[in-house]
Each structure stands twice: as C-alpha cells, then as structure tokens.
Amino acid sequence: MAVYTEVTDSDVAAFVAEYDLGEVVSLKGIAEGVENSNYLLSTTTGNYILTLYEKRVRREDLPYFLALMDHLSDRGIPCPTPVHGRDGEALRELCGRPAAIVTFLQGLWPKRVTAEHCRLLGGALARMHVAGRDFPMYRPNNLSVEGWRKLLESCDGRGDEVMPGLTEELEREVGVLEQAWPGDLPQGVIHADLFPDNVFFQGDRLSGFIDFYFACNDFFAYDLAICLNAWCFEPDDSFNATKARALLQSYCSVRPFSDEEMAALPLLARGSALRFLLTRLFDWLNHPPGAYVEPKDPVEYLKKLRFHRDVRGPAAYGLG
C-alpha cells in the first residue's frame, strides 16, 4: 500500500481551503505507488489526487517535477496537472510533509500488456520527449551510470544472499558499462520510470502518464530502454520482440532515432536493467520485516540484463 502519512479530516479541510476547489467530500488512501502517500480527494468540484511526498523524494527536486507536469500539460501531453492554490503555489505542506494536489487522470493501467499498448506508448512517449525540449529546468539522472558503483557499494557485498556470484557479476557489469556508456546522444527530459502502472489507457487510447518523480535530463533513448525492460518481457522472462518492435517503430514514426541511438540501444537496455536490478537489490536487502510494501524480485532484472548482454544489435528489438 502507499499511505504512510495519515491525514485527519481537519488537516485536509484546512489544506483544501487554500485552493478554489470547493468543499472536501471524501478522502481515500490509494493502494498503489510505493514512494509517496497518495489519496483520492473528492471535492464538490470533482476528483483530484493529493500526494504527500515521503522521505525518498528530495524536497529540492519537487519544483522540477511539478513544473514539468505543468509544462507538459500546457503542450497537450496527457498527465496530471498541478493545481495551484489561491496564492499561486502548487507545492505546500501537509502533516509535516511537502504536498500537492494534481488533477485526476482518467483511465486504467494495463495489468496485461499487449503489443497495441506498446504501440500507443511509443508514439506518446516520443511526443512527450518533443514537448519537453524547451523545458527550462535541469535535473541530472542520479540513477544512471555515474550512480551505479555507489549503489552497488551500498549493498555491502551482500548480493550473494540473493544469488551466489551476484556481487561479482554486478561488479563486472558496472565496470563494463562505465567504460562503454555513450558520451553523447540526443537528450532532454525523460520520465525514467515508465512501468505499466504509470501509464493509463482508456478504450483504444493512451489517456495519460503519471508519477513523474524520477523524471530527469538524460538520453531520450534511455527512456525507451527502460520501456523495453518494463513492457516487452513476458511473465516467464522471455522477450517479446513483437511488442518491442511496436514500441520502437511507433516512437520512431514521431521522433526518428539517429544511427547512434539505434546502435546504442542494446547497451542502454543493459544499463537500464542494471539500474533497476541495483535498486531492487538494495530494497531487497534493506526492507524492514513486515513492511507494507513487498520488495520486488531483483533476479527478474538480472535475467533481463543477461538477455541484452547477448544481443548483437538493434535488429533483436525489431529495428534496423
């Protein structure tokens, strides 16, 4: 679940009174998302999402995330729009935590991903990348190649508790990727966490992107690499090339890949697998017993990493 902070009725009434949103009708904790406390807030003017930012999100990053959602919404990218209070501020404090209200997005995230979902995702993601080009703020990707060695070190060599030999394999991977990582590719604002539960669909259209709290400036193709891992593997860890092709072709029909991006894709996908493997490994080793959130299996991402390591070129993804 994802309600770490309990908000009382009087707290929420006082908070909502800062906005032109009418009266509070209902407030229900949402059992999705793992980083923050999310509430579905109903007022006399409609449904909204109230988010309390918990300790994993750095307070100084919040203006970037909120301004980005404003920027993308303005350019027609379907995503939650921060609601600004009467004082013009979108970010304020509730129960001792930074908090914001955003608009409610229609649609459901796909529990079973189809190639059609991937096709819709590819085009919409390309449009998001294009729309973010003139976003004036900058946030580095702390979870890309420069951060991996430190992340691995924070696991204290305990990787073998999950699988014998894991620590050694990860050390080798970090070394290889640090050497081979591309220095320059087309870049801009990326979402950086586009798992299926962050993309809503309604009927036959993609209705929106949510959860921009990992967004940062990095290679556009790295966002695609994350999607390849999150959308194109089956529950048995096999790779579905039809979905990959649908994702990439539809992306390229809006924003064509350069030859360099195309060539870098297997390496970026391998790196993206390593990134989620490392954070999952850390969470696995450090989650308190009985915690609300079940840690995700790091080994799933080891299998994905190995798949991409064996890929010889972008043709494996249906490209080129």
Next chain:
Amino acid sequence: MAVYTEVTDSDVAAFVAEYDLGEVVSLKGIAEGVENSNYLLSTTTGNYILTLYEKRVRREDLPYFLALMDHLSDRGIPCPTPVHGRDGEALRELCGRPAAIVTFLQGLWPKRVTAEHCRLLGGALARMHVAGRDFPMYRPNNLSVEGWRKLLESCDGRGDEVMPGLTEELEREVGVLEQAWPGDLPQGVIHADLFPDNVFFQGDRLSGFIDFYFACNDFFAYDLAICLNAWCFEPDDSFNATKARALLQSYCSVRPFSDEEMAALPLLARGSALRFLLTRLFDWLNHPPGAYVEPKDPVEYLKKLRFHRDVRGPAAYGLG
C-alpha cells in the same frame, strides 16, 4: 492495504457493462479495510465502490448484508446502497470472487474522535436500530458469547506468547461471561463493527455508515458496548467518560434503554472487549510474516476488558 485481488481493465469493463452505470473512467485500489478488496470505481455517471469479497466473508452471508443495506437506505439511514445490474442482481462474480458495486458515500472517518462525533454516532445508531426492526432476514452473531470458547481454543494456548498469563485470564473470562451473559434483551439488526473508520462525517453531520459485513441479529445494547470500546478510549487506553455519556445519552434520546439494558451494559462492554481481544489474538498469532496488513495489538483490548470488569454500574459510563 486492502487489495487482495487484481482486477484487469477488460475484467472491470465487462463487469460494469452489466449495469446502467456508463463507461469505466478509472479504478483505484483503496488502502483501507482489511477483509475485502475495495476499489474506487469512477464511471461516466459518478463514483462508486467496487468490492470483491475475499475468503473471510462467507458467500452465503452476502445476501443478508446487501439486502440490509438496501433496507436501511430505503428507510433513510445513510449507508452505501447496492447497485443492481440490468438483471436486477446486486451480487455477481468478478475474478472468481463474489463482487458488488455500492454507491459512494460522502464524508471522512474521524482520525481523532471528539465527544461531538460520539453524540452524532449515538443518535444515528439508534435510528439504524429502529430502521432495522422490520428487516426480515436473520443472521446469528457468530462472534458473540457462544463463539468465544472455540475462538480461544483456536489460539492453541499460545496467548502467553503475547503476554504471560494471558491464556489463563482469557479462560477465566470466557467462563464468567458464559455464565453471566444476559439471556434476553431488546434485539434486532446490529452493525457489530462500528469502529471510527466505518463511520463518515461531513462538516457537522454524520454522513454515513459503511462496512456492514459483520452485521447480524443480536442485542441492540451490544452494538453500543462495541462503540464504547471503539470510540471512548484515548490513545493511552484511558476511558473518556464525557464521550461515553455523549454516545449513550444521544442514543437513548432516540431509543431509550430499558432498565435491563442499562444494568447489562458493563457486562456487554466486557464481552465486546473480549470478542475483539480474541480475534486480534488469533490474527496476531497467525498472520503470515511480511503480510500486507499489520495485525492489531490484542493487549489494547485486554486493558479495555479489565476496565469494564472493574466497573460497578452504568454510572461509570455517564448513565443512570
């Protein structure tokens, strides 16, 4: 959290198509309630609650609960109203589980209970009892005095794992209460689980009761005894007689207690404390490690039980 069953987008679309509710706009798991999976369902006609009944609720009891909500709604008691499908049925199946859609109730449950909440609760509860008088169905209270010995036995003598001497104290209590339990008091349909998270307030009014899945036929005063335990103790386990008086006086202003009910109240409160102590103890001893739902502390209810054991008469609750 309380989402045990994941519902896919196509499942929910097919399910909602059985009703005159328009198109599905959104479906979000709610992080409240511990027995069933609850979703906030938004459609083009409004907000609803979709509940999938999990294993703790017996399928054969569901018609009682749903018919009761219909009955009480018809009589103006604010509670969720089951939505009937085009075939007239309110109860159908979703993802292999019994499932129903009910109307969305405005309001928030009080995280900090005040005497005014207790006053509003008392009157509304009395009206609910009166409104349920001509409800034609019957369901025994399996969690009242006849069930306690079996419940204690199912804890396998492991009570002392929670507190030394607990098993012996509970055996003595069960014996005393079996002997002393009243044979006849005014009775009818009771809610039987009226904790603050099952009662919504909006502004200065009580806006509704939810979660009728323990409702049954039993002494009316036993429902009050449950409320005394759930609403009138402070977080430090001290008893707040002002809240108790507000609760009981306001109840009696709508449906006056008989002398027998008045005299039985300390014993009923002691029994109600034992009932929640026993189910909490069972859950405490049997919850799987890493389970989503944090088991509640049984000792809280031992303290309440001991308080009522020392009460000499209803004056302790501000009555008489």
